[in-house]
Amino acid sequence: MSSPSPVPTTTRSEPRTFIIWRGDKDSGTYTPYTAEITAGMVVLDAIHQIQAVHAPDLAVRWNCKAGKCGSCAAEINGKPRLMCMTRMESLPPGPIHVAPMKAFPNIKDLVTDVKWNYAVNKRIKPFKPKQVEADGSLRMQQHDIDRVQEFRKCIECFLCQDTCHVLREHDKHAEFAGPRFFVRMASLEMHPQDAEDRREFLKKEAAIGYCNITKCCTEVCPEHIHITDNAIIPLKERVVDQYYDPLAAAIRFVFGSKK
Amino acid sequence: MALDHLSHDCDVLVIGAGGAGLRAAIEAADLGCSVHVVTKSLLGKAHTVMAEGGVAASLGNVDDRDGWKVHFADTMRGGQYMNNPRMAELHAKESPARVKELELWGAVFDRTADGKILQRNFGGHRFPRLAHVGDRTGLEIIRTLQDHSIHKTTVAVSMETTIVKLLKDGDRVCGALGYERVSGRFVLIKAKAVVIATGGLGRAFEVTSNSWEYTGDGYALAYDAGAELIDMEFVQFHPTGMVWPPSVKGILVTEGVRGEGGILVNSQGERFMFNDIPENYRNQTAKDKEEGWRYVTGDKTAMRPPELLTRDHVARCINREVKAGRGSPHGGVYLDITWIKERVGGPAKAAELIRKKLPSMYHQFLELGGLDITTERMEVGPTTHYTMGGIHVDGDTQMSTVPGLFAAGEASGGLHGANRLGGNSLSDLLVFGKRAGEFAAKFAKEQKAGWLDQAQIEAAATDAVHWMDAPTGNENPYTVQADLQKSMQALVGIVRLEGEMRQALDKIQEFKARAKKVCAPTGRTYNPGWHTCLDLPSLLISAEAVTISAIERKESRGAQFRDDFPDKSKEEAKWNMVVKKGPDGKMVLERRAVKPQTAEMKQIIEDQAK
Structure with missing residues (x-):
């Protein structure tokens, strides 16, 4: 657990240099700006100040400014982070580099085209309830849903997608779903009341096998979801059980397939 | 001027993709309509995501004395009887079904010991009524609606698109003109019915929990189209927003903190909420600290602590303490949840409980405020949070005074009267989102397509x-x-x-x-x-x-x-x-x-x- 870094009590401001990507997918340049930093400010505050004072057309996505919506994902000093949750006090002295996410096409400045993610999500089979009670609701024990609730904390900032080398370095967007959607599928597959089977999709269309569990996604997750350990590895095991376990295959052959 | 634009045609246009808009879209699609959803941000980022404490529904899972009548009476009392009583009735009657339906669409609420949906206490609700997921209930609801709606083949979505003008054919609305942020191109959407679900106007104020989007677009669109706005004087100032550091001023601190036992204290260490209890709540309020604690820990014979009085009252009490010079160093008062260590068996147990029940609050203060809420008191003060007023609609159909123009959620007015109870916004958007979608679909089916006036469109575009x-x-x-x-x-x-x-x-x-x-x-x-x-x-x-x-x-x-x-x-x-x-x-x-x-x-x- 991280210990809090205290907010200085001074109200004095000091100038800091920000080097921000201005451009689009075809061309652009890193441009320096100065922002006046006061106690407790986050990087997004500085970007807003620059927008209001120096560059009214500086493109940036943001909504809640409290780490709950996942809109303001960017790369700060080379690290994928939420701008609204990056306190200035946490950054080393010197200029601060702010760049758009690299794994997605740049639209303008800090805004990238993330609609690919929404297309992937559409292909995942939805929740299918197993046993609905007479009153129209489900019965589940808290300890049976604890792990699913961890996955459902995801705020869809897509930082995990940005850092995943399968997408970032190898551009496998056409054949790989990425950590965000393994988390989503884990939330469905491990739901105690879900009757659907997504193993074939996981193997053949989501290509979960491409993930070689380097845990980069887990490291950048602002919600601290244990993406690799709790979502991806158990899903890989399910796929392995289904497709590569000779004993299980023999049992299925004799007794028929069952989830 | 030859207008360069994208064109869409649909039965029902839904403006806004928060809970109300998505719920309306799902309903209209289920009734066989083609639906076009337009959202100012990306899908799943609307303000519904920020709702923390829970959704109010008299399921009676924790206290079986609860029922729609109690919820109705609580909502009317909270709204000081300015509410549209028909809306308060429908809301109380239908919200349990709307919540259970979410569960069948994949929502995973916290559970009771017998495996049902768990409910918590909240200000102004007589019994534990808020179905919740820790302190991130809004995220659960918007994600559930989002993931459910994307599988509807008749629902199309234009993300990052803003509507600038509703188009009319005679008296009725027949479409809208907007622009796409990404390309800057205009978007012309022809529709037989329009649902406005654009949320509120928090950005009209300096200290607000609302994001950049909440600029009152729906009010202005409807007003320009000839619709009426009702109860606009009733703007809710949530009593507990963060006050320090300056960059986070206004960010919401859930009422759930008080629902879990958090108390409000001034600089002199006085629990000031006990000093001012309104007459109409006196027989429902705890006599002392002891009874308040028993209430939040589930004793059914106890009355609620004064921290859980309605938001308008708590906000004013905080304001008064600060103005009287009894505030905290940064102009708020203290919200203290650490004290529960006296009751739950020491600081370690308390810290564990707080992290489990209020995980987002724990992280929010740790990362933005440099403060550990399990060991330190928070500083909080009022923040502009919600617009009770809005587009004047019919209580049953959600249609405004303009034919074919509907509104739901925060964009519409009437349900909450002079003050909204916490948890009633999420239930509002489910109940009336569904109703708006249903009646917009009915309206659309009875209409022929309207006639789009080229002159209106070009004038709006030039403007x-x-x-x-x-x-x-x-x-x-x-x-x-x-x-x-x-x-x-x-x-x-x-x-x-x-x-x-x-x-x-x-x-x-x-x-x-x-x-x-x-x-x-x-x-x-x-x-x-x-x-x-x-x-x-x-x-x-x-x-x-x-x-x-x-x-x-x-x-x-x-x-x-x-x-x-x-x-x-x-x-x-x-x-x-x-x-x-x-x-x-x-x-x-x-x-x-x-x-x-x-x-x-x-x-x-x-x-x-x-």
């Missing part, structure tokens, strides 16, 4: 780009917006005076003149300067509607507190304030008699007051 193409001045749009926010905060805030509000009206006229002279840098691709120019007219209409309604209501009731009329008035209690565009284009206000309660409703309210 939308003139900031860039032919600016008449060089005002900075961000500065005009900031000045408006400061003015509204100072002059039409928690405590109001006629003289100050008249000053605010004069300022609004000045801002209108300045807003005509703003200019945007060139380039229509994702240009926030241009977007800010386009948001200003909506903010100004919203601010004016709030101010003139607040001046007209000469009493203190719910969220409206008038220093010059500090008491409730029996005469004023008879009226709702309604504004609309007059024949000369100026805003006019009318008093409209509050909708009468049926004999059954009166009986329920009387029974529940005992």
